[in-house]
Amino acid sequence: MILRLNPIRMQNYIAIGICGLLATVIFLVANYVQSGKMERQEDAQVIAKQSLFFRDLPDGSVGVILASNGQMIAQVEGQAGFIRGILRAMARERRIRKISSDQPFELSSHSDGRLTLIDTATNNRIDLESFGKDNAAEFSVFLKSAR
Template structure:
């Protein structure tokens, strides 16, 4: 084969080789579970909570077990509002109302998660930093939280 013919095919060879390599690496990662985050901690405490809009743009947090008000967040808690907005959007998309409770869980490995059992939405709260995580951590213990 002439060198000019090889050079004209070189881009095709590179593209096909790159796609093939990506395919092999993807299958290898899937077979070995490389990159999969393992959930290693055990539950330390959990609490079922409901969040509702309150007067003047506040967010009212109640314990799903007894209906007691746990906390009322006013306008300064943008992280709480933003987190709940995302969860509410998923509920609306699936036709779920605001009545079912969310599950806030503290894990032995230091993680703090907020789950929506209705939509299977899962948020690793510690990923947003300690200042934002502490807001939700307080909800676990406020007003005699259950363990």
């Protein structure tokens, strides 16, 4: 007697096999990440750091304010797509976690040329240079303005 499978059963076995293979791949990737082989490398020395608030102004622009003394050091007008996009992403995370905007952001320049923006309220970090030098330069202006 020959065992025959109808096409529907064959498709079910193929689907189960694919799901099993996918689960194995996900397990292996998760195991690799958890093994410490993908640990974050240490940061280079900070050469300049500034705590900043970003506030919406009545005219639709964004004010860049020093957390230390409340002085407005810059005003971002118009689209300024990259700056607004980064700030929107960080503000969204605060809204999701129901965190107020009372804590500043920390903008840091490192000795290896990297520029990072850290939300001190959520500890989220964005390495700005990963979006290109021109985009990172838009934020580096805030470090120079604060001096």
